[in-house]
Amino acid sequence: MGYAIAEAARQAGAEVTLISGASLADPKGMTVVHVTSAQEMHDAVMQRFATCDAVIKAAAVADYRPEHTASRKIKKSDGPMTLTMVRNPDILKALGEHKKDQLLVGFAAETDHLEDNAKKKLNSKHLDMLVANHASDGFASETNKVTFYFADGRKQAFERMQKQQVARHICNALAGLFEMSVSK
Numbered sequence: 001m002g003y004a005i006a007e008a009a010r011q012a013g014a015e016v017t018l019i020s021g022a023s024l025a026d027p028k029g030m031t032v033v034h035v036t037s038a039q040e041m042h043d044a045v046m047q048r049f050a051t052c053d054a055v056i057k058a059a060a061v062a063d064y065r066p067e068h069t070a071s072r073k074i075k076k077s078d079g080p081m082t083l084t085m086v087r088n089p090d091i092l093k094a095l096g097e098h099k100k101d102q103l104l105v106g107f108a109a110e111t112d113h114l115e116d117n118a119k120k121k122l123n124s125k126h127l128d129m130l131v132a133n134h135a136s137d138g139f140a141s142e143t144n145k146v147t148f149y150f151a152d153g154r155k156q157a158f159e160r161m162q163k164q165q166v167a168r169h170i171c172n173a174l175a176g177l178f179e180m181s182v183s184k
Helices: 002-011 038-049 091-098 114-124 163-182
Strands: 017-020 031-034 054-056 064-066 085-087 103-110 129-134 147-150 155-157
Touching (some): 002 017, 017 038, 038 091, 054 163, 091 103, 103 114, 103 163, 114 129, 114 147, 129 163
Parallel strands (some): 054 103
Antiparallel strands (some): 064 085
16 A cells, blocks of 8 residues: 555655565655664654655554564474564654654554544544554455544545555545645
8 A cells, every 4th residue: 555655646746755665666756765674664764754744654564573583593492482572663653743744644454443443543643644444455455445534523434446546545635634734
């Protein structure tokens, strides 16, 4: 979804920086920053945040990581192995805590209580807009069925559509938020 949004934003005339894992080919016409961990993504995003007008945080970064990593193979031994997990930095929360005039868009894939959880995330992370979907709707699919929730209380639901169309709707909604912020 992130690559589709980056392309839609570029086509709309935005100067785009895409921060991503190295899973897909680099899109043309934008700056691409590759990261390999949640911490690297956090650092790359936070380093650039002060100079941007908006962040659309579409990456589904893992909430946890192993406390310790091994640089080589772990030999099998008798008994169980325990893997201790620690929290990754919450990138969206950090952005919300540091935002000044930037617009911030987040995503939520929920398994239940979609609207309640979406509104909680919108408010707790200080977002201007949240794109929400049921977890079963968007993963490993070319389509998605989303609902936009806005900080001013508005809600906009869409029927299932191609992800490129969802991306254009996100960019159009963001443009509307820019217009509203300029007219204040």
